[in-house]
Amino acid sequence: xxxxxxxxxxxxxxxxxxxxxxxxxxxxxxxxxxxxxxxxxxxxxxxxxxxxxxxxxxxxxxxxxxxxxxxxxxxxxxxxxxxxxxxxxxxxxxxxxxxxxxxxxxxxxxxxxxxxxxxxxxxxxxxxxxxxxxxxxxxxxxxxxxxxxxxxxxxxxxxxxxxxxxxxxxxxxxxxxxxxxxxxxxxxxxxxxxxxxxxxxxxxxxxxxxxxxxxxxxxxxxxxxxxxxxxxxxxxxxxxxxxxxxxxxxxxxxxxxxxxxxxxxxxxxxxxxxxxxxxxxxxxxxxxxxxxxxxxxxxxxxxxxxxxxxxxxxxxxxxxxxxxxxxxxxxxxxxxxxxxxxxxxxxxxxxxxxxxxxxxxxxxxxxxxxxxxxxxxxxxxxxxxxxxxxxxxxxxxxxxxxxxxxxxxxxxxxxxxxxxxxxxxxxxxxxxxxxxxxxxxxxxxxxxxxxxx
Amino acid sequence: xxxxxxxxxxxxxxxxxxxxxxxxxxxxxxxxxxxxxxxxxxxxxxxxxxxxxxxxxxxxxxxxxxxxxxxxxxxxxxxxxxxxxxxxxxxxxxxxxxxxxxxxxxxxxxxxxxxxxxxxxxxxxxxxxxxxxxxxxxxxxxxxxxxxxxxxxxxxxxxxxxxxxxxxxxxxxxxxxxxxxxxxxxxxxxxxxxxxxxxxxxxxxxxxxxxxxxxxxxxxxxxxxxxxxxxxxxxxxxxxxxxxxxxxxxxxxxxxxxxxxxxxxxxxxxxxxxxxxxxxxxxxxxxxxxxxxxxxxxxxxxxxxxxxxxxxxxxxxxxxxxxxxxxxxxxxxxxxxxxxxxxxxxxxxxxxxxxxxxxxxxxxxxxxxxxxxxxxxxxxxxxxxxxxxxxxxxxxxxxxxxxxxxxxxxxxxxxxxxxxxxxxxxxxxxxxxxxxxxxxxxxxxxxxxxxxxxxxxxxxxxxxxxxxxxxxxxxxxxxxxxxxxxxx
Numbered sequence: 001x002x003x004x005x006x007x008x009x010x011x012x013x014x015x016x017x018x019x020x021x022x023x024x025x026x027x028x029x030x031x032x033x034x035x036x037x038x039x040x041x042x043x044x045x046x047x048x049x050x051x052x053x054x055x056x057x058x059x060x061x062x063x064x065x066x067x068x069x070x071x072x073x074x075x076x077x078x079x080x081x082x083x084x085x086x087x088x089x090x091x092x093x094x095x096x097x098x099x100x101x102x103x104x105x106x107x108x109x110x111x112x113x114x115x116x117x118x119x120x121x122x123x124x125x126x127x128x129x130x131x132x133x134x135x136x137x138x139x140x141x142x143x144x145x146x147x148x149x150x151x152x153x154x155x156x157x158x159x160x161x162x163x164x165x166x167x168x169x170x171x172x173x174x175x176x177x178x179x180x181x182x183x184x185x186x187x188x189x190x191x192x193x194x195x196x197x198x199x200x201x202x203x204x205x206x207x208x209x210x211x212x213x214x215x216x217x218x219x220x221x222x223x224x225x226x227x228x229x230x231x232x233x234x235x236x237x238x239x240x241x242x243x244x245x246x247x248x249x250x251x252x253x254x255x256x257x258x259x260x261x262x263x264x265x266x267x268x269x270x271x272x273x274x275x276x277x278x279x280x281x282x283x284x285x286x287x288x289x290x291x292x293x294x295x296x297x298x299x300x301x302x303x304x305x306x307x308x309x310x311x312x313x314x315x316x317x318x319x320x321x322x323x324x325x326x327x328x329x330x331x332x333x334x335x336x337x338x339x340x341x342x343x344x345x346x347x348x349x350x351x352x353x354x355x356x357x358x359x360x361x362x363x364x365x366x367x368x369x370x371x372x373x374x375x376x377x378x379x380x381x382x383x384x385x386x387x388x389x390x391x392x393x394x395x396x397x398x399x400x401x402x403x404x405x406x407x408x409x410x411x412x413x414x415x416x417x418x419x420x421x422x423x424x425x426x427x428x429x430x431x432x433x434x435x436x437x438x439x440x441x442x443x444x445x446x447x448x449x450x451x452x453x
Numbered sequence: 454x455x456x457x458x459x460x461x462x463x464x465x466x467x468x469x470x471x472x473x474x475x476x477x478x479x480x481x482x483x484x485x486x487x488x489x490x491x492x493x494x495x496x497x498x499x500x501x502x503x504x505x506x507x508x509x510x511x512x513x514x515x516x517x518x519x520x521x522x523x524x525x526x527x528x529x530x531x532x533x534x535x536x537x538x539x540x541x542x543x544x545x546x547x548x549x550x551x552x553x554x555x556x557x558x559x560x561x562x563x564x565x566x567x568x569x570x571x572x573x574x575x576x577x578x579x580x581x582x583x584x585x586x587x588x589x590x591x592x593x594x595x596x597x598x599x600x601x602x603x604x605x606x607x608x609x610x611x612x613x614x615x616x617x618x619x620x621x622x623x624x625x626x627x628x629x630x631x632x633x634x635x636x637x638x639x640x641x642x643x644x645x646x647x648x649x650x651x652x653x654x655x656x657x658x659x660x661x662x663x664x665x666x667x668x669x670x671x672x673x674x675x676x677x678x679x680x681x682x683x684x685x686x687x688x689x690x691x692x693x694x695x696x697x698x699x700x701x702x703x704x705x706x707x708x709x710x711x712x713x714x715x716x717x718x719x720x721x722x723x724x725x726x727x728x729x730x731x732x733x734x735x736x737x738x739x740x741x742x743x744x745x746x747x748x749x750x751x752x753x754x755x756x757x758x759x760x761x762x763x764x765x766x767x768x769x770x771x772x773x774x775x776x777x778x779x780x781x782x783x784x785x786x787x788x789x790x791x792x793x794x795x796x797x798x799x800x801x802x803x804x805x806x807x808x809x810x811x812x813x814x815x816x817x818x819x820x821x822x823x824x825x826x827x828x829x830x831x832x833x834x835x836x837x838x839x840x841x842x843x844x845x846x847x848x849x850x851x852x853x854x855x856x857x858x859x860x861x862x863x864x865x866x867x868x869x870x871x872x873x874x875x876x877x878x879x880x881x882x883x884x885x886x887x888x889x890x891x892x893x894x895x896x897x898x899x900x901x902x903x904x905x906x907x908x909x910x911x912x913x914x915x916x917x918x919x920x921x922x923x924x925x926x927x928x929x930x931x932x933x934x935x936x937x938x939x940x941x
Contacts, residue, residue, distance in 0.1 A: 028801060030871065031871050032838075032871035032872065033871065034838065034839030034840065036839060067839070069839055071871075075801070078777075078799060078800070078801065085837075125837075126837075146834060146836070146837045148834055148836075153836075157834075157836055173749075211749065213747065213748070213749045213750070213753075216745045216746070216747035216748065216753040216754065217747070217748055218748070219748050219749045259748045259749070260748075261705075261748055266748075296702075296703055296705075299675065299676070299677050300677070300703070301703055331836065333835060333836075333841075344835050344836075344841065345835070347839075374677065375676070375677055376676050376677075377676050415873075416872065416873050450839070450840070452838065452839050452840040452842075452872070453871040453872050453873035
């Protein structure tokens with residue numbers, strides 16, 4: 001065979017193999033995203049995570065902010081995809097340089113809301129591989145991914161780096177996960193003889209979760225979460241980090257949850273018990289329980305939600321306060337509040353009267369919330385009321401945090417675009433009397449434009 | 454100065470040369486190759502590309518669509534045993550054959566040389582048989598008259614009629630079209646007569662086609678409800694037709710059954726916790742199926758054959774749904790040996806074939822189906838998605854004919870992004886199972902609308918197509934059209 005012929009044959013074979021390989025190599029690009037604009041007229045919000053103000057003569061002001069998220073999924077086939085998710089946060093006008101009240105990417109002048117924009121505001125939210133194992137049939141997610149507990153996010157809902165495996169056996173779905181949410185090991189300094197490399201001082205979460213669909217209307221769940229935190233162990237050294245997240249060394253959390261539908265009502269009860277070691281001398285023994293639900297009524301639905309987090313107001317014996325990882329990674333979205341709890345619709349400014357700390361610095365809280373929501377063609381509306389109190393008295397002997405009323409009405413301009421206005425008002429409780437005796441009741445008006453695809 | 458003059462002259466001559474070259478070229482479109490057996494289907498684009506690159510030149514250029522071509526070249530690649538045969542036919546714009554050629558060889562090594570020879574043969578024939586479209590005569594050089602001297606003809610008189618070869622005429626879109634119905638309709642069902650029932654978010658309407666579609670009767674549903682699908686069974690001996698309307702009401706299924714008798718709709722049952730779909734498995738008798746919606750899964754458990762007994766739903770003969778299949782997107786067919794297969798759309802829009810053990814054994818290369826009808830559940834992780842709503846799209850019906858052919862729609866369009874879908878054109882595609890794959894046997898001409906839903910009348914061999922002629926926009930209600938098209 002001459003060289004030319006060989007070349008031609010090679011070209012033909014290459015072309016044929018390329019043609020044959022097309023379906024297997026077919027890469028599909030999938031995009032999702034959202035854009036939200038929020039305008040606030042309020043005497044209580046400071047922007048970002050800084051907690052809702054409860055202060056005397058609080059000045060009312062207007063500010064606006066926006067968030068865009070772009071999710072790109074490189075889908076090799078139905079069993080393998082790479083998920084990437086990015087976020088761009090901006091406050092209109094930008095956030096003052098060195099102002100610590102921003103939210104993640106949007107502070108220290110790093111905000112494209114500044115004059116002439118051009119700031120580095122692209123934040124990485126998630127990057128993970130999502131694939132189905134051909135041998136075990138289990139789904140694996142490996143990388144920086146979102147995870148939410150089975151307890152309405154009262155314990156933890158965050159983006160974390162880890163590995164999460166899920167396998168379905170008929171009606172049972174089991175999950176096993178490991179997340180490393182903190183590696184606080186410092187780099188080995190010159191002259192350091194300890195030779196401690198990455199992975200020594202870490203905080204890890206292990207998740208074992210099971211859900212069993214008893215029938216189409218009832219799903220029962222049980223879970224075990226374990227946090228092992230070695231980061232605090234370095235706090236005595238001079239080179240080590242001084243921040244310990246979370247503020248305990250070992251935590252076990254076991255819990256039960258359910259999702260039940262009875263006729264027109266859906267109820268989701270949950271309960272969890274925590275035990276472990278705050279440090280070598282103090283143990284943890286805490287619990288939480290609650291329920292959320294929805295009942296069809298009239299043209300809409302009645303929502304209700306309540307929870308109890310155990311608390312402690314003395315520093316003797318075991319710690320009885322319900323433990324989280326950080327306040328900033330907890331939620332209770334079913335409350336449908338704007339000020340008592342961080343709002344589920346919030347973007348950059350996402351905070352509450354207790355600064356998202358539903359443990360109220362260990363006192364523990366109880367929240368009771370109810371509301372009504374409905375739609376009329378393209379109009380949607382909701383109105384809610386809620387009450388929160390601490391479970392242990394604060395230093396001044398007070399417990400009542402406050403009562404909120406709020407309402408929202410919106411219009412679906414297109415299938416994916418809605419505009420709405422909302423108002424919320426809180427009657428402050430005596431919890432703030434000691435620190436801000438003449439505090440004004442916080443309020444906000446919100447105007448929102450929300451686009452998601 | 455000299456350099457720029459030379460450069461200008463070079464550019465001008467290049468331009469003139471290009472103009473002269475384009476004046477006498479023949480435009481050829483290389484159509485898809487038909488390949489057999491089916492396991493060589495992946496060769497289609499390769500053969501098309503190889504022929505296109507070799508045939509071009511010497512006054513012949515290849516173009517991207519048949520519409521702009523003077524000559525359409527179509528070919529086939531057949532292997533029998535070790536031998537292959539490449540056959541190519543060229544037809545002019547009026548469909549007359551102008552050239553034909555073939556090459557054969559023994560192994561794949563001989564394929565590329567064979568294409569080379571074949572392209573030389575067919576090109577020679579085309580160049581000798583087809584006259585290149587005449588270039589418009591160059592305008593005679595004229596002295597520029599002062600503008601005051603020019604008397605302009607009215608614009609209409611200046612229009613030069615294009616030669617017929619320049620215009621590609623399409624046949625009129627076949628089929629019967631209704632008048633425009635106000636509103637974006639999402640579902641349609643038929644029951645063997647000419648009448649149709651269509652659904653939108655406000656309710657259902659029964660129409661009777663005549664010179665136009667006449668409204669016979671209608672039933673409204675409350676604002677909070679959304680119709681996911683409409684299906685019809687009957688008529689019974691009494692003339693009664695049962696209309697199954699799958700409805701989602703505040704995130705739970707609350708379907709309704711209406712009886713249509715003497716042109717009147719009567720509500721037979723409501724708040725039924727089943728989703729319904731009427732279809733003819735294996736191309737046989739039409740049956741109505743039901744599936745439940747669960748708390749943990751949108752499509753919970755098996756699909757059952759459903760019957761209405763005393764106003765209640767009685768279930769029998771469960772069918773296990775393989776991965777991706779659900780009440781709305783499945784059907785079943787048999788091969789010549791009687792072996793049963795289940796076909797369904799994947800989440801990404803590919804048509805799948807499952808063996809009787811539930812194993813996926815084939816999937817289409819092209820996306821098929823595609824629908825804008827969806828329901829939403831308020832269980833999304835709002836912290837991540839930015840919306841509390843999780844959107845789930847309902848897929849298109851799959852029809853199996855009595856011959857075992859699988860008919861599906863193919864919506865396509867300029868914009869399908871995440872949960873934002875906006876299809877803008879469609880075809881109906883018929884596929885036949887050849888033992889290992891579903892091969893396309895025919896397709897309807899592409900229509901410039903989104904196909905919301907459709908029905909197949911097996912007796913009349915007619916497609917009843919519900920097209921959305923105008924999407925609902927802010928301040929506008931949109932419009933829909935019913936089209937009836939015979940396919941045999």
